[in-house]
Amino acid sequence: MLASAVLIGCGGGSSDPSDGNDNVSDFCSVTNEKEQFLSYMRDDYFWYEDIPSTVNLDNYASVYELLEGIRSNVDRYSFILTEEEYQSRFVEAEFIGFGFSARIIDTAVFINYVYDESPADNAGLRRSDELLAIDGVPVSTLLQQNEYNAALGASEEGVAVELTWRRQDGTEFTDVLTKTVVDTNTVLAAEVVNLSNRRVGYYVLNSFIQRTGQDLNGAYNQFTDIDELVIDVRYNGGGLTRFANQAATQAAGNNVLGEIFTQYIYNDKNSANNETELFQLYEGVRQFNLNRVYVLTTAASCSSSELIINALKPFVEVVVIGGRTCGKPVGQVPRSICDKRTFVVNFETLNANDNGRYFDGLAPQCTAPDTLVGDWGHLDDPLLAEAGYHIANGSCSPDPQQQTQKQSKPESPHAYTLLDQWRSEY
Incomplete structure (x- = not known):
């Protein structure tokens, strides 16, 4: 997940490298980039105490190698993009x-x-x-x-x-x-399907980037007189937290508006930045006041996708169906260093009940495999079919395979980031 605010700066000093008083090429040399990045990590990295006290920058050829060399053992999430990559995927939503x-x-x-x-x-x-x-x-x-x-x-x-x-x-x-x-449209499909003789709004939310707010409006505007809602985030690697908030608020409406969506907790050097975000619509126009929301997940459901689940749980029933999520209860404030954007973990998130730290992922109430059977909304899709069974019966289906999966010890979640999601795209 990425905080709604974006931190922009070159770091490593108070002077502006673009004001004509500094040699820009020297300021943004590989050596200087590494110095800036290490300084930033020692102050703002959530696990800064895990960084070695002595770091020989000459041992690392780039900031990418430096990140790999000094990151905490528990950090499966930090990464770095070029400014061009950031603008293309997050802002312009294209590749x-x-x-x-x-x-x-x-x-x-x-x-x-x-x-x-x-x-x-x-x-x-x-x-x-x-x-x-x-x-x-x-x-x-x-x-x-x-x-x-x-x-x-x-x-x-x-x-x-x-x-x-x-x-x-x-x-x-x-x-x-x-x-x-x-x-890259972030809502891949949206329709009203008939599950167990109930009108169910169903949409596939694939990421949280700048265009997601309007994409969500397009989805919710298609739903009229629905009895239930299914949000499919099975491949959603995360993104901007405000759109996770919007998606959740449009679903639960008056049940959550004005309540605590999440608490952002920074390291002890930056505790003054701790803040609480309330449920709000942001760009959302239409809202439902549902007491129950279904969320379809896999190990690729990460970060802001998990935030929807954790944030809603204190206020409405959330039925998670599919697989255990990736386990990323932490987030990043993107930071500019020369021609790069660093996405290192800065904060953790807690819901209104102070629940968080789900590094092993969020377990589904009902397990189901992500088997490909057809296009989105196909009623034989195991995840969607399981949602239909739960809607009809109020419990998980008695599939022996699912019960075995549920009882087995969960595997360590995969370190799934937006980069992993983009690497599967051609």
């Missing part, structure tokens, strides 16, 4: 590619999701399709030869490849896709 995300299962590749009006979308590629070949070469061969990513081409506009894919019903398609600038 150059075909517009799909995929998962690799053994020697096969399946589509997780497709961005609206992207080359992949326009060609007809859909969630759950299997990618069979790239430029005529079987995907299984490319994976075995470690050439899959290279076969998809460089991240440059105009790069074209021929893709062959197969739908769940066995129908095969072949088309040439050309990379272009892809707008």
